[in-house]
Amino acid sequence: MKIVQFNAGLSGSPGMLMRAISEEMDAQGIDNRMMITYGREDHTNVFKYASDKEIKINALKSRIAGNWGFEASAQTQRALAFLEEYRPDLIHVHNIHGHDLVFDDFFAYIAKKGVPVVYTFHDCWAFTGYCTHYVSTDCTRYREACHDCPQYRAYSWFRDRSTENQNRKKNALLGLPSLTIVTPSQWMADQVQTSFLKDVPAVVIPNGIDTDTFRPVDSDVRQRLSIGGRKMILSVANAIGKDKGLEDILKLNDMLSDDEAIVLIGINDEVKKELPESIIALPRTNSQAELAEYYSAADVLVNPTHEDTFPTVNIEALACGTPVVTYNTGGSPEAIDECTGMVVPEGDTAALRDAILSMNKNEALAAACRERALKHYDRDVFTRRMIGLYRDILESRE
Numbered sequence: 001m002k003i004v005q006f007n008a009g010l011s012g013s014p015g016m017l018m019r020a021i022s023e024e025m026d027a028q029g030i031d032n033r034m035m036i037t038y039g040r041e042d043h044t045n046v047f048k049y050a051s052d053k054e055i056k057i058n059a060l061k062s063r064i065a066g067n068w069g070f071e072a073s074a075q076t077q078r079a080l081a082f083l084e085e086y087r088p089d090l091i092h093v094h095n096i097h098g099h100d101l102v103f104d105d106f107f108a109y110i111a112k113k114g115v116p117v118v119y120t121f122h123d124c125w126a127f128t129g130y131c132t133h134y135v136s137t138d139c140t141r142y143r144e145a146c147h148d149c150p151q152y153r154a155y156s157w158f159r160d161r162s163t164e165n166q167n168r169k170k171n172a173l174l175g176l177p178s179l180t181i182v183t184p185s186q187w188m189a190d191q192v193q194t195s196f197l198k199d200v201p202a203v204v205i206p207n208g209i210d211t212d213t214f215r216p217v218d219s220d221v222r223q224r225l226s227i228g229g230r231k232m233i234l235s236v237a238n239a240i241g242k243d244k245g246l247e248d249i250l251k252l253n254d255m256l257s258d259d260e261a262i263v264l265i266g267i268n269d270e271v272k273k274e275l276p277e278s279i280i281a282l283p284r285t286n287s288q289a290e291l292a293e294y295y296s297a298a299d300v301l302v303n304p305t306h307e308d309t310f311p312t313v314n315i316e317a318l319a320c321g322t323p324v325v326t327y328n329t330g331g332s333p334e335a336i337d338e339c340t341g342m343v344v345p346e347g348d349t350a351a352l353r354d355a356i357l358s359m360n361k362n363e364a365l366a367a368a369c370r371e372r373a374l375k376h377y378d379r380d381v382f383t384r385r386m387i388g389l390y391r392d393i394l395e396s397r398e
Contacts, residue, residue: 208382
């Protein structure tokens with residue numbers, strides 16, 4: 001079995017998941033490669049088929065032409081030349097909307113070769129004209145045909161080519177002889193069912209994390225931040241921007257007493273200047289191990305996201321024994337149950353506050369959170385399910 005995975009890079013959640021799958025395949029003696037277009041080739045199985053300069057040029061061209069996802073001819077030819085020589089048995093696609101490939105040319109080659117494809121939808125981009133998410137704009141045009149895109153200015157400076165882009169994606173994906181869609185959440189699977197891909201097989205495989213790194217650990221976080229015995233309400237990297245809940249965090253802060261402290265991690269200097277002094281704003285951590293210290297020290301993780309496929313921060317917090325409070329949006333509620341957190345209506349900051357204050361972290365609650373993470377979201381569970389899917393697909397073709 002020879003497997004090739006495609007993702008824009010090795011970092012970020014999709015990149016780390018791709019790397020985890022590759023490492024498990026290495027452990028099982030499965031020949032595999034990872035294809036990326038940005039970042040460093042710091043892994044023996046990686047082939048980088050574009051330079052950073054080329055990606056920037058592609059980005060500029062796509063914004064001028066309005067054809068986001070279709071402006072990478074030279075890079076596509078390099079990737080296809082690699083596939084022609086390597087001859088994989090299966091291709092797994094993650095995120096390829098960073099000006100990495102000419103979408104339809106790439107899949108036309110795969111269709112011609114008859115190679116089965118697994119495509120993980122980390123967001124909605126594969127079946128829309130432009131956007132990765134459409135909930136915040138309350139747009140459902142993708143269900144019939146994208147047009148008059150409310151977000152096209154984020155992707156194109158001059159023209160709305162959402163109809164053309166979506167049609168090209170539709171023809172490319174429906175032209176594949178073997179396509180299996182993987183979604184990390186049931187919510188995303190439900191979105192696929194409302195798109196032109198509704199008849200394509202879809203499998204829900206939740207993302208996994210390294211539960212040896214993300215685990216309950218002792219630290220001096222509370223002392224360093226001068227939190228003391230106050231309730232520590234943590235929000236990680238998601239509270240930057242309206243769609244991820246920054247405005248909700250600010251409203252929540254106004255509702256809290258001096259007995260509670262909000263800690264935001266992943267905040268840059270520009271955003272920090274706009275925050276009240278009562279919020280403890282910190283930059284990104286230097287490592288996952290350091291991040292685990294913050295999760296462990298917190299009494300609760302609050303994730304007021306307004307659109308998300310399946311937030312990794314939720315399962316990282318659970319693995320560290322910390323309950324989660326989130327909005328009933330996207331795939332965010334799926335990581336928790338009645339024993340490990342609470343879900344409140346979107347935008348209801350009063351309900352958000354009440355849920356947070358009701359979370360009393362103790363040994364039993366921490367153990368329930370940790371147990372749920374180990375059972376459902378451990379990295380080994382994720383990688384073995386994914387590789388099992390590869391085997392099932394290839395065995396069905398014999």
